[in-house]
Amino acid sequence: MSSQRNANPWKNFALNVSQRLLMRTGTNSSVDETLRIHSVMLAIRQINVKLLPSVTRVLNELSQEHRLAIVTNGAPNAQQQKINAVNLERWVDAIVIAGHDIPPKPDPEPFERAIQLLNATSATTVHVGDSLETYIAGASAAGLDSVWLSDSDNITEYTPTHQIESIVDLLSFPWIEESPSNSG
Known part of the structure; x- marks a missing residue:
């Protein structure tokens, strides 16, 4: 079992956290039981994803005029399950899941891959995110x-180019009017 525990540092970290949480609740479980409990918890978390109605509206409107991409960090299977759970692929043209074969954000490579997949340039691309340290950086x-x-x-x-308080603000934000796809 020790070789299995050390094979993946993220899995090992998650196992340790799960074991500590179970011990705090007075549950004394073996490594195998903890792994099973952790797997069930992860599966529930991956499919229990919901979009707020405002996000659906924004994605509907933006995807009609702009090519959109997802740039996310995480385990590819877990991130794909979340994307599938809310059917994000209906709005996006590209998905880049970083952290496995691609360095995680804030490394520029995942953003560069998205630009390439969108057949865009950095001058015509805007990234929206809620973390200064990963997305904005x-x-x-x-x-x-x-x-x-x-x-x-x-x-x-890390200073963003723009700041908004609500996802709905993307629909009337100045960068939309300045976008090359809206001129001419």
Whole structure:
């Protein structure tokens, strides 16, 4: 079992966290039982994903005029399950799952891959995200304009190009009017 535990550092970390949580509740389980419980919890988490109605509206409208991509970090199977659970593929033209074969955000490579898959350029691409440290830093490293989704004014060392408080603000944001696909 020790070779199985050390084969994947993320799985090992998750196992340790799960064991600690179970011990706090007074549950004393073996490694195998903990792995089974953890697997069930992950499966539930992956399929129990819902989009807010405002997100559906925004994606419906933006996907009619713009090519969209998903750039996400995580285990490919887990991220694909989340994407499938809410049928995100109906709105997007490209999906880049970083952290396995591609370095995770904030590395610029996942953003560069998305640009390539969209047949776009960094000058015509905007990245929207809610984390300064991963989304905004990574977008900036890839030469992209960025939109930070946050109601906080606590901007650290990473400065977004734009900031919005609600996902709906993407529909009337100035960058849409400036987009090359809307001119002419």
